[in-house]
Amino acid sequence: MGRNPSSSVPIKTSALTVDTVEMVQQGIEKSRRGNYQGALKDFNQVIAENPQDIHAYFNRGYAHSSLGQFEQALADFTIALKLDPQMVEAYVNRGNVYLQLGEDEKAIADYEKALEINPNDAFAQNNLGLAHLNSGSPGLAKIDFTEAVMIDPLYGExxxxxxxxxxxxxxxENAIADFQKAADIWEEMGEKIAAQTALAEIDALKKASQ
Known part of the structure; x- marks a missing residue:
C-alpha cells in the first residue's frame, strides 16, 4: 500500500461505428485480463482506421502505463486531451504517470485541472494528496485526503x-486512528492484505513508542 496513485479510473468506451466499438471493447477486455500487448494491437488498429477516436487513445494510454511505457502513455493521454480538453479521466491518468515518474508538479497540475472540471472526483483528490506528500507538503496532502474521504467516506486508501x-x-495518534479506519473499511470489503498493511503500521507505531 502507500504512495502509489489510485488507478480506479473508469475505462472509456467508444461510440462510433459498430466495428470500432467492438474493437475498442475487445481491447478493454484484454486490458482487464492483463493482456496489455494484445490490447495495444486492438487500439492501434482502431486509431489507424480512425485517428480521431479519443477512447482508443485513452485506453491505449492506459495499456502503455500498465506496461511501464510511460512516455507513450503520456503521448496518448495528451492526444486524448487535445481531442477533449474536458476529459477528467485523461487528466487523472496522465497525472498518475507523472507521479510514477516523480514529476510531482506536473502531476499536481493535472489533478488540479481534473478537480476544476469535477470537484467530486475522489480519485483525483486522493492522488493530488499523494503528489503533495511526495513533494514534501504533508499539510496540503492532509487537506487533500480529507477532501477525498468527504467525497467518499468508504475510501480506505x-x-x-x-x-x-x-x-x-x-x-x-491521529495517524493511528486513520490507519485503523482504513483497516476497518478494507476488512469489511474483504481486502485482507490491505487491511493487514494498515494494521502493521499501527503495530510498528505502538512498538516504537514502548
Missing part, C-alpha cells in the same frame, strides 16, 4: 494515505 501525511506532521 485515502484514510491510509492521510495517516501517512499525519505521521509526517507528527500527529501520531
Amino acid at each position: 485515502a484514510y491510509y494515505n492521510r495517516g501517512l501525511a499525519l505521521l509526517d506532521l507528527g500527529e501520531r
Whole structure:
C-alpha cells in the first residue's frame, strides 16, 4: 500500500461505428485480463482506421502505463486531451504517470485541472494528496485526503494515505486512528492484505513508542 496513485479510473468506451466499438471493447477486455500487448494491437488498429477516436487513445494510454511505457502513455493521454480538453479521466491518468515518474508538479497540475472540471472526483483528490506528500507538503496532502474521504467516506486508501501525511506532521495518534479506519473499511470489503498493511503500521507505531 502507500504512495502509489489510485488507478480506479473508469475505462472509456467508444461510440462510433459498430466495428470500432467492438474493437475498442475487445481491447478493454484484454486490458482487464492483463493482456496489455494484445490490447495495444486492438487500439492501434482502431486509431489507424480512425485517428480521431479519443477512447482508443485513452485506453491505449492506459495499456502503455500498465506496461511501464510511460512516455507513450503520456503521448496518448495528451492526444486524448487535445481531442477533449474536458476529459477528467485523461487528466487523472496522465497525472498518475507523472507521479510514477516523480514529476510531482506536473502531476499536481493535472489533478488540479481534473478537480476544476469535477470537484467530486475522489480519485483525483486522493492522488493530488499523494503528489503533495511526495513533494514534501504533508499539510496540503492532509487537506487533500480529507477532501477525498468527504467525497467518499468508504475510501480506505485515502484514510491510509492521510495517516501517512499525519505521521509526517507528527500527529501520531491521529495517524493511528486513520490507519485503523482504513483497516476497518478494507476488512469489511474483504481486502485482507490491505487491511493487514494498515494494521502493521499501527503495530510498528505502538512498538516504537514502548
